[in-house]
Amino acid sequence: MLESWWCKIPVKFPSVQTDAYIVMPNHIHGIIFFGDKNELLDSKAVVSNISVPRVVQWFKTMAANEYQRRLKDTARSGMVCRLWQRNYYEHVIRNDDSLAKIREYIMNNPYHWFDDENYAESFS
Numbered sequence: 001m002l003e004s005w006w007c008k009i010p011v012k013f014p015s016v017q018t019d020a021y022i023v024m025p026n027h028i029h030g031i032i033f034f035g036d037k038n039e040l041l042d043s044k045a046v047v048s049n050i051s052v053p054r055v056v057q058w059f060k061t062m063a064a065n066e067y068q069r070r071l072k073d074t075a076r077s078g079m080v081c082r083l084w085q086r087n088y089y090e091h092v093i094r095n096d097d098s099l100a101k102i103r104e105y106i107m108n109n110p111y112h113w114f115d116d117e118n119y120a121e122s123f124s
Helices: 002-007 037-042 052-072 096-115
Strands: 016-023 028-034
Touching: 002 016, 002 028, 002 052, 016 096, 028 096
Parallel strands: none
Antiparallel strands: 016 028
């Protein structure tokens, strides 16, 4: 479900491109670019009036709405559960080296899940 909404970000926001991402049991990592990613890494120009908070808010809202619809269609219909934490972490990627390191971190994140402080909590 989260992957589906992640892939719809560029449809909703044509000036936004998605890049590497990974859906984990209790979080998601992803890279988004505003405008052409190659131009952005080479300049400091602002090419869009769409903001990170706006994109994240839309993504979280769409996923939460679908999650609630799915709960209503199951035996868990009376269950109320928050899908998202209030905040999120963002980082501005300023060059190709940083982009490569962050992509590697995202792709390797599943290998570190067993060491995550929330790993045990996900099974309780």
